[in-house]
Each structure stands twice: as structure tokens, then as C-alpha cells.
Amino acid sequence: MLGVRFLFYTALVLPALAGPAALPFEVIAGENGELLARQATSTGAAATSTRVPDSACTNGPLTRACWQSGFSIATDFDAKLPPAGKVVEYNLEVTNTTMEIAGVSRMVQLVNNQYPGPTLTANWGDTFVINVKNSLSDNGTSIHWHGLRQLNSCQQDGANGVTECPIAPGQTKQYRIQCTQFGTTWYHSHHSIQYGEGVVGNIVINGPATSNYDVDLGPMALTDWFYDTAFALNYRVMHTGIQAPIPDNGLINGTMKSPDGTKGSYNKVKVQKGKKYRIRFVNTSVNQHLVVTIDGHNMTVIASDFVPIKPFTSQYLALATGQRYDVVVDASQAAANYWIRADTDTACSKNANQGNVKAILSYEGANEADPTTTGITPPMGCADMAVTPYVSNTVPQDQFSSALQYLSMDFNVSQTVKGPLVQWLINGSGIDVDWSRPTLQYVIDSDTNYSDDMNVFEVGETNKWSFWIIQSVQSDPVEVPHPIHLHGHDFYILGSGPGVWNGDSSGLKFVNPPRRDTALLPGKGYLILGFPADNPGAWLMHCHIAWHVGQGFSLQFLERKEDILGTIGDLSSFNSGCDSWKKWWNGPHPYDKDDSGL
Ligand SMILES: *[C@@H]1O[C@H](CO)[C@@H](O)[C@H](O)[C@H]1NC(C)=O
Ligand SMILES: *[C@@H]1O[C@H](CO)[C@@H](O)[C@H](O)[C@H]1NC(C)=O
Ligand SMILES: *[C@@H]1O[C@H](CO)[C@@H](O)[C@H](O)[C@H]1NC(C)=O
Ligand SMILES: *[C@@H]1O[C@H](CO)[C@@H](O)[C@H](O)[C@H]1NC(C)=O
Ligand SMILES: *[C@@H]1O[C@H](CO)[C@@H](O)[C@H](O)[C@H]1NC(C)=O
Ligand SMILES: *[C@@H]1O[C@H](CO)[C@@H](O)[C@H](O)[C@H]1NC(C)=O
Ligand SMILES: *[C@@H]1O[C@H](CO)[C@@H](O)[C@H](O)[C@H]1NC(C)=O
Ligand SMILES: *[C@@H]1O[C@H](CO)[C@@H](O)[C@H](O)[C@H]1NC(C)=O
Ligand SMILES: [Cu+2]
Numbered sequence: 293m294l295g296v297r298f299l300f301y302t303a304l305v306l307p308a309l310a311g312p313a314a315l316p317f318e319v320i321a322g323e324n325g326e327l328l329a330r331q332a333t334s335t336g337a338a339a340t341s342t343r344v345p346d347s348a349c350t351n352g353p354l355t356r357a358c359w360q361s362g363f364s365i366a367t368d369f370d371a372k373l374p375p376a377g378k379v380v381e382y383n384l385e386v387t388n389t390t391m392e393i394a395g396v397s398r399m400v401q402l403v404n405n406q407y408p409g410p411t412l413t414a415n416w417g418d419t420f421v422i423n424v425k426n427s428l429s430d431n432g433t434s435i436h437w438h439g440l441r442q443l444n445s446c447q448q449d450g451a452n453g454v455t456e457c458p459i460a461p462g463q464t465k466q467y468r469i470q471c472t473q474f475g476t477t478w479y480h481s482h483h484s485i486q487y488g489e490g491v492v493g494n495i496v497i498n499g500p501a502t503s504n505y506d507v508d509l510g511p512m513a514l515t516d517w518f519y520d521t522a523f524a525l526n527y528r529v530m531h532t533g534i535q536a537p538i539p540d541n542g543l544i545n546g547t548m549k550s551p552d553g554t555k556g557s558y559n560k561v562k563v564q565k566g567k568k569y570r571i572r573f574v575n576t577s578v579n580q581h582l583v584v585t586i587d588g589h590n591m592t593v594i595a596s597d598f599v600p601i602k603p604f605t606s607q608y609l610a611l612a613t614g615q616r617y618d619v620v621v622d623a624s625q626a627a628a629n630y631w632i633r634a635d636t637d638t639a640c641s642k643n644a645n646q647g648n649v650k651a652i653l654s655y656e657g658a659n660e661a662d663p664t665t666t667g668i669t670p671p672m673g674c675a676d677m678a679v680t681p682y683v684s685n686t687v688p689q690d691q692f693s694s695a696l697q698y699l700s701m702d703f704n705v706s707q708t709v710k711g712p713l714v715q716w717l718i719n720g721s722g723i724d725v726d727w728s729r730p731t732l733q734y735v736i737d738s739d740t741n742y743s744d745d746m747n748v749f750e751v752g753e754t755n756k757w758s759f760w761i762i763q764s765v766q767s768d769p770v771e772v773p774h775p776i777h778l779h780g781h782d783f784y785i786l787g788s789g790p791g792v793w794n795g796d797s798s799g800l801k802f803v804n805p806p807r808r809d810t811a812l813l814p815g816k817g818y819l820i821l822g823f824p825a826d827n828p829g830a831w832l833m834h835c836h837i838a839w840h841v842g843q844g845f846s847l848q849f850l851e852r853k854e855d856i857l858g859t860i861g862d863l864s865s866f867n868s869g870c871d872s873w874k875k876w877w878n879g880p881h882p883y884d885k886d887d888s889g890l
Pocket of ligand 7: 699719
């Protein structure tokens with residue numbers, strides 16, 4: 293094992309870091325098979341740090357694989373927790389206001405009155421303490437920390453109707469989250485369609501990386517953008533038919549020019565020739581599938597969602613809603629301005645401003661004029677990119693056939709007093725959570741009488757693997773791929789494809805399959821996933837197209853329910869949150885719940 297990791301590291305990663313000739317640092321294997329690297333001893337072309345030998349393996353521009361003694365990019369963070377770090381505290385306030393974004397003014401709901409909300413930053417091993425105040429007058433809220441594993445802490449997951457009651461207007465909830473992973477993610481409201489109004493922000497957890505870079509430019513959130521409010525659009529989507537509304541524009545890092553070019557501004561990313569930059573792309577869309585390119589530049593992709601991957605070079609990135617790719621861009625071209633493009637993947641989505649959603653990569657010394665560069669034509673196909681996790685884990689193939697469980701995905705239109713009701717069904721039922729009686733309350737009450745529309749599936753024995761196939765019906769009239777997101781775990785993606793799975797497991801990937809928290813279920817196709825039961829809790833798994841989860845496309849895994857109360861500890865915040873919520877919701881409030889609540 294030790295030898296394998298050592299060889300693997302030297303053979304595959306170092307050349308990508310340093311070019312074919314020089315290794316930028318000496319690599320040795322530690323006692324427990326972990327990787328240790330010493331500061332650079334050679335003069336690589338892009339060397340910009342001090343090259344002081346450092347026996348502790350300190351993370352720096354030339355030694356991004358390092359973290360701190362005994363912890364590095366070779367650590368399996370699902371198996372081994374980093375030492376507890378510091379407490380990082382943030383106050384977030386959800387507000388309701390009117391703001392001009394990309395040249396057009398509209399009613400928005402924001403975090404701390406900014407779009408995107410503040411970026412939360414911590415180091416691997418730190419604990420976030422986040423106080424969320426609901427300053428809306430007419431909505432609850434509930435903030436989900438997308439992709440954070442929430443090991444033994446499901447009541448911090450921010451999934452209203454599952455792990456908490458919504459935070460009532462005027463109330464504050466404190467979330468405590470341990471950073472057991474590192475990389476890039478986002479937080480967003482899970483209260484109906486509310487994140488589409490602007491209740492989103494990025495999260496950066498610093499840690500080691502599979503490729504070197506000089507400067508971390510931080511997150512670049514990409515989203516579709518609508519001039520109508522998300523609640524209004526959601527109502528139309530639910531009751532008038534199957535076509536998703538077409539976004540009016542897209543935003544990169546919260547900004548863009550208006551489609552006529554007269555208002556708004558492009559996000560500008562400043563770089564210096566000769567340096568390498570890490571950019572953290574996050575797709576925070578409601579509906580759009582995006583393809584990102586940078587004119588004249590390739591990207592070295594180093595992480596997909598929270599999982600470090602074997603670095604590979606790509607001319608484009610394809611991101612479904614909820615997905616992230618961390619990349620390194622080499623500023624090696626002539627000092628000028630270049631377009632960064634976030635095109636809509638036309639194989640499954642549309643944008644009224646198609647082809648024009650851009651930002652600028654601007655070299656120091658370039659003039660102020662907009663770029664005149666031309667881009668490539670990236671492949672469109674609304675498919676996940678092929679990735680290989682850096683730390684190789686194997687799925688127990690011998691347990692697969694007996695543990696595989698089947699979930700159908702279907703589409704249904706029924707008639708209601710409000711007109712047609714469009715729903716997505718999991719095994720025959722669209723989810724509809726009760727905000728006032730979350731699943732965790734059932735666990736506290738030892739009540740197993742779950743209603744059908746809770747879509748509860750129990751997951752059993754400690755550390756035993758469960759395997760799931762989601763098979764969509766062949767009569768699906770929409771045929772778009774669905775980004776499936778799991779809370780509480782990174783799932784292992786054993787296979788996916790169009791049509792009906794033929795039951796042959798020989799084509800599935802059991803040795804180091806991709807693992808991440810969001811993966812595509814192809815339109816009219818299937819997706820086969822697995823994960824070990826190592827985290828007691830109630831965990832949603834849902835389509836991250838916000839219209840679709842509103843229309844019922846979600847289920848919840850109730851994992852080791854008898855172990856949940858023993859892990860999550862004090863319930864006073866859960867209880868007082870529900871008391872405040874019920875008092876508000878049962879009183880006069882201007883709006884009703886019309887969708888799944890998620
Ligand atoms: C936001 O403010 C508008 C205008 O005052 C109001 O109509 C709307 O209900 C408010 N929304 C929320 C969620 O508080
Ligand atoms: C939330 O507030 C918006 C107005 O800002 C309203 O349209 C929507 O119906 C409200 N939803 C709920 C469930 O209160
Ligand atoms: C995104 O925007 C913020 C606020 O304007 C800025 O501080 C940050 O540098 C931008 N990030 C990138 C990657 O351009
Ligand atoms: C974001 O995800 C949506 C939905 O899957 C997709 O349509 C859109 O193209 C993605 N955006 C980017 C920039 O990848
Ligand atoms: C980017 O990659 C393509 C395809 O491998 C290659 O043809 C091109 O020269 C590369 N561009 C740069 C700037 O390295
Ligand atoms: C599906 O729609 C039909 C009407 O077309 C309705 O009778 C049935 O109850 C619906 N099924 C579900 C699970 O909502
Ligand atoms: C889903 O429904 C199918 C068909 O009724 C059934 O065979 C299967 O066991 C159900 N799945 C689960 C996880 O209960
Ligand atoms: C279970 O819940 C249903 C409503 O969903 C209720 O009608 C039934 O009485 C409950 N059964 C028990 C045993 O509590
Ligand atoms: Cu989510």
C-alpha cells in the first residue's frame with residue numbers, strides 16, 4: 293500500500309507539476325503510508341516561493357500536496373479525521389430587498405445584502421460556527437451546506453422538513469459544522485425555491501491539492517439569472533406544464549452585462565504572466581447546465597466537488613447544478629485580455645443570452661478594452677466529465693447484487709383546483725415534507741409511521757454498503773439529465789447510461805470509481821450509486837434542478853436511525869427552532885406552501 297501510493301504519486305503527479313525534467317520537491321513515504329514531501333530543492337520554471345527545505349512538509353506554492361505532519365493529499369478523509377483546528381465564526385442574515393444585478397433591478401432575497409453572499413473560509417479540520425438570522429418578513433429559511441459530510445451531525449444539515457423546522461422570521465439558528473473535507477462548495481437555502489431568489493454563497497476549505505499553483509483566486513459562482521422572482525416562476529412551472537422557463541441572462545461571480553450590453557459589468561480576474569492560478573468554479577444554477585472555457589488557456593482540473601482527483605488538462609468544464617470543479621490556470625500567454633465563457637449546454641438547456649455570458653481574464657499590463665479573443669467550440673452533451681479520485685478506494689463488488697435496491701423515477705400530471713400539477717415521482721411518490729414535523733422529530737418520537745410522501749428509505753447496518761439504481765421511465769417527455777445530489781455522503785458512481793439498465797454488473801466500476809456529491813442521471817437513463825452506512829442521519833437525495841425538487845423529485849435515506857440520537861447530542865436548538873416555527877406558521881402568514889418544501 294505504502295509503495296503503491298508512493299509510486300503513484302511520483303509517477304502521476306509530479307510530472308504534471310514540474311514538467312518532464314525536474315521534480316520540484318523530494319518525496320518520501322511516512323510511517324503510516326501517508327505521503328510526505330519536502331520543500332522545493334530544484335528551480336522549476338514557475339518557481340515563485342522561497343525554496344527553504346522544510347522537514348514538516350508545509351503547504352506552499354511548490355508543495356500543494358502537503359498539509360501538515362501526517363496529513364497530505366494522500367490522506368483518505370473519509371477514513372481519517374484531521375486534528376481539530378480553530379473555530380471560525382460567521383453571522384449571516386437573510387434579507388429581502390431590491391437590487392440591480394447585471395443591469396436589471398428586481399426583488400431578491402440575499403445573504404448579508406450581497407450577491408453571492410459572503411464566502412465562508414476555513415482550514416481543513418476547523419469548525420464553522422454560523423449564526424443564521426432570518427430577517428425576512430414573510431418566509432421561513434433553512435441553510436444547507438452543500439456537500440459537507442456532517443459526520444454524526446445531521447441536525448446541522450439545514451434541510452427543512454428533514455433535519456430541522458425552518459427558521460421563523462426574526463429568529464436565529466446556530467449551525468456548528470466540522471470541516472472533515474477540503475475544497476470548494478456553496479451554501480444555499482433549502483426552503484422551497486428560495487435559493488433562486490439569491491440566498492446563496494460560496495465556501496472555501498483550504499487543504500492540500502493535486503497540482504501546484506501560486507495564487508488562489510477563490511470561488512467563481514456561475515448561475516442562470518431570471519428577471520422574474522423564483523417563487524413566481526416556480527408556481528408557473530408547477531401548474532402550467534413541463535417546459536422550464538428560459539433564463540434571461542447568466543451571472544459569473546454575481547455580475548454580467550445586460551444582454552443589450554448597455555448596463556452591468558463583466559467580472560474581471562486579474563493575473564500576472566508567469567504565475568499559476570487556482571480558480572474554484574461552482575455551478576449555483578436553478579436550471580442551467582453550463583460549459584466553461586477560457587480563450588487561449590487550458591485548465592488543469594484538480595478536484596470534482598470535494599474530492600481531489602488525478603489532475604488532467606481540459607479545454608472546457610461541464611458543470612451541472614450543484615457541481616464544482618477546481619482548476620489551475622497557467623498565465624503563460626501574451627499579456628492581454630481573454631474571455632472566460634460560461635455557455636449554456638444547449639444539449640439540455642437554454643438561455644435568452646446564449647453564448648454571451650462572459651467574464652474577463654486580464655493580464656497585468658493589458659489595456660482596459662474588452663477582449664477580442666475567439667473561443668473554441670466546446671462539446672455539448674450535458675454529461676459528467678470523467679474523473680479519477682486521487683485517493684483510490686474500492687467498492688466491495690461481492691456485496692453488490694444482493695444489496696442493490698431499485699428506485700424508479702417517473703413523471704406525472706394530475707388535475708388540482710389550481711390547474712394541472714406537474715410532479716416527479718420516486719417509486720411512485722413525489723416528496724412533500726412537513727416543515728413543522730421534520731423526519732428528525734419522528735426519530736425523537738420513535739415513530740416509524742412515515743407518510744408515503746416523505747419518501748423514506750431506511751439504510752441499515754453499520755458500515756454495510758447500500759447500492760441504489762435510479763431508473764427513469766422511458767416515457768419521460770422532458771428527457772433532460774438530472775443532477776442527483778446526496779446529503780451526508782460522497783457517493784460512489786458505479787455506472788450510468790441511457791435507456792434501461794440490462795442488469796449486467798460486469799460493466800460497472802468497482803475499483804476507484806468517481807465519488808462526489810452530485811452526479812448526472814442521464815435523461816431516460818439510469819444511475820447506479822453506492823455508499824457505506826458510516827453516518828447516521830436523515831439524508832436527502834434529490835435532483836438539484838430547483839424546479840424538479842420543488843415538484844417532488846427527492847427521497848430521504850434514514851440511515852441507522854437507532855444511532856442518530858446518540859450522535860447528534862443536545863436537541864434544545866432543534867426543539868426551540870420548531871417551537872418558534874410552529875408559532876409563526878400556525879399564525880397569520882401571507883403565503884402557503886405550494887411545492888415539496890425543498
Ligand atoms: C419582501 O418584500 C416585499 C415588499 O415589501 C413583500 O411583498 C414580500 O412579501 C417580502 N418577502 C419576504 C419573503 O419577506
Ligand atoms: C415566500 O415569499 C415570497 C415573496 O417574497 C412568496 O412569493 C412566497 O409564496 C413565500 N413562500 C412561502 C412558503 O412563504
Ligand atoms: C468575485 O467577486 C468578489 C467581489 O467583487 C471579488 O472580491 C473576487 O475577487 C471575485 N472572484 C474572482 C475569482 O474573480
Ligand atoms: C449548471 O447546471 C445546470 C443544470 O444542470 C446546467 O444546465 C448549466 O449548464 C450548468 N452551468 C455551468 C456553468 O456549467
Ligand atoms: C490546450 O490543449 C489543446 C488540446 O490538447 C492543445 O492543442 C493546445 O495547444 C493547448 N493550449 C495551450 C495554451 O496549452
Ligand atoms: C398521477 O396523475 C393521475 C391523473 O393523471 C392521478 O390520478 C394520480 O393520483 C397521480 N399520481 C400521483 C402519485 O400523484
Ligand atoms: C420501489 O418500487 C419497486 C416496484 O414496486 C419495488 O420493487 C422496490 O423494492 C421499491 N424500492 C424500494 C427501495 O423500496
Ligand atoms: C399512521 O399515519 C396515518 C396518517 O399518515 C394515520 O392515519 C394512522 O393512524 C397512523 N398509524 C398509526 C399506527 O399511528
Ligand atoms: Cu443540496
